[in-house]
Amino acid sequence: MIAFEKALELVLNNSASFGEVTLPLDKAVGRILAEDVFADRDFPPFNRATKDGIAIHYESVSNAFSKFKIQDTAAAGSPQLQLFNTSDCIEVMTGAMVPINCDTVIMYEHLVIESGFATLLKPVKKGQNIHVKGSDEPKGVKVLERGIQISASEIGVLASVGKAVLKVKKNPRISIVSTGDELVNVHEFPKAHQIRKSNSHTLKAALIDKGIASEMVHIPDEKVKTKEVISKLLLTSDVILLSGGVSKGKYDYLPEVFEELNITKVFHKVRQRPGKPFWFGSHEESKTTVFGFPGNPVSTFANFNIYFLPWLDKSLMGVVKKEITVILEEEFENTTDLTRFIRAKLVLKNGKTRAQLIEGNGSGDLTSLTKSDGFLKVPPNKKCIKGAKVSFLPTRRIL
Numbered sequence: 108m109i110a111f112e113k114a115l116e117l118v119l120n121n122s123a124s125f126g127e128v129t130l131p132l133d134k135a136v137g138r139i140l141a142e143d144v145f146a147d148r149d150f151p152p153f154n155r156a157t158k159d160g161i162a163i164h165y166e167s168v169s170n171a172f173s174k175f176k177i178q179d180t181a182a183a184g185s186p187q188l189q190l191f192n193t194s195d196c197i198e199v200m201t202g203a204m205v206p207i208n209c210d211t212v213i214m215y216e217h218l219v220i221e222s223g224f225a226t227l228l229k230p231v232k233k234g235q236n237i238h239v240k241g242s243d244e245p246k247g248v249k250v251l252e253r254g255i256q257i258s259a260s261e262i263g264v265l266a267s268v269g270k271a272v273l274k275v276k277k278n279p280r281i282s283i284v285s286t287g288d289e290l291v292n293v294h295e296f297p298k299a300h301q302i303r304k305s306n307s308h309t310l311k312a313a314l315i316d317k318g319i320a321s322e323m324v325h326i327p328d329e330k331v332k333t334k335e336v337i338s339k340l341l342l343t344s345d346v347i348l349l350s351g352g353v354s355k356g357k358y359d360y361l362p363e364v365f366e367e368l369n370i371t372k373v374f375h376k377v378r379q380r381p382g383k384p385f386w387f388g389s390h391e392e393s394k395t396t397v398f399g400f401p402g403n404p405v406s407t408f409a410n411f412n413i414y415f416l417p418w419l420d421k422s423l424m425g426v427v428k429k430e431i432t433v434i435l436e437e438e439f440e441n442t443t444d445l446t447r448f449i450r451a452k453l454v455l456k457n458g459k460t461r462a463q464l465i466e467g468n469g470s471g472d473l474t475s476l477t478k479s480d481g482f483l484k485v486p487p488n489k490k491c492i493k494g495a496k497v498s499f500l501p502t503r504r505i506l
């Protein structure tokens with residue numbers, strides 16, 4: 108059995124690559140950018156009025172009550188106008204090109220407009236209310252770097268530089284496999300000795316949250332069938348996420364089936380709780396990565412977050428997310444030689460993020476997950492006092 112840190116290191120060392128795909132802009136949110144993106148024009152592309160009002164030639168201001176004859180009106184979206192007499196002005200709307208011979212914009216709130224003339228009510232600063240051409244980013248500069256995750260902010264930049272289609276990292280093809288003769292489908296009414304499948308739905312939902320589609324498959328506790336299904340899935344999956352069937356039980360066939368199918372074991376069992384019987388490996392021939400999570404719902408969910416999501420980040424972005432630390436609201440002592448993952452809820456107190464422990468009833472206690480925001484990671488044989496900083500693995504969008 109290996110330590111948690113070693114297990115995570117081995118998982119990350121086995122990151123994979125799934126290629127690239129070209130997508131339309133509207134399908135790209137959440138994906139990882141696979142190309143550098145450059146400004147195709149200056150940002151902004153012209154001297155842009157940032158207020159509705161008038162544009163003037165600053166030198167023509169003689170005092171706070173200077174009066175300007177209105178020559179014309181420049182609307183947003185109309186070609187650039189020219190101020191012919193520099194002692195006159197042109198009305199400009201926000202987003203319009205500042206006219207030739209103008210260098211300053213005064214907003215309507217600081218003017219009186221009467222009988223075709225604008226009179227200033229306040230002192231004016233040269234260059235005010237103009238968003239200068241190229242002042243955000245000059246043409247040709249790299250505005251987005253490959254490897255970043257595309258959020259709504261990046262979509263705006265991509266749209267501005269004309270990227271109607273763009274290259275992103277391909278998502279892995281994922282199969283979710285549930286195992287066990289005790290499991291029935293959600294719409295079925297379980298007999299006394301049965302329960303409904305939940306892990307596959309949890310995993311599918313967690314993947315949807317990441318924008319990744321997946322297929323669900325069920326395998327009964329039968330060795331021949333197990334081998335048959337897994338060998339087929341190797342041909343069609345970049346990743347197989349399994350729950351159950353990797354512990355010491357008489358019907359836990361997965362480890363021997365993996366071996367018979369030449370799936371290389373990287374490790375089996377980690378000194379951690381929950382999630383100790385985790386099996387991890389990969390199939391050289393098909394390049395499929397196999398995560399065999401123990402079946403208890405908290406174990407499956409914890410290990411998906413502890414191992415699979417960092418593996419996915421490493422595979423798609425080349426890096427893993429930085430660890431978050433939170434302040435412990437109450438003392439916790441780990442008296443075991445296992446790394447403990449403790450369910451916790453976050454609260455914001457005096458501007459600081461604090462963690463309250465959630466009493467869970469073991470690793471089968473699925474409802475405790477709905478009360479928690481993630482897991483605190485507590486190293487073996489460690490006492491954490493109230494107020495201690497402890498690393499935290501969020502399992503939902505928090506705060």
Ligand code: AMP
Binds near residue numbers: 285286303306353
């Ligand atoms: P196993 O790892 O196969 O020994 O399963 C451990 C426990 O998790 C057993 O109580 C199973 O009934 C339960 N379990 C396994 N798979 C699932 C699943 N997909 N949904 C809910 N519970 C499961």
Ligand code: MG
Binds near residue numbers: 286287288351352402
């Ligand atoms: Mg089982």
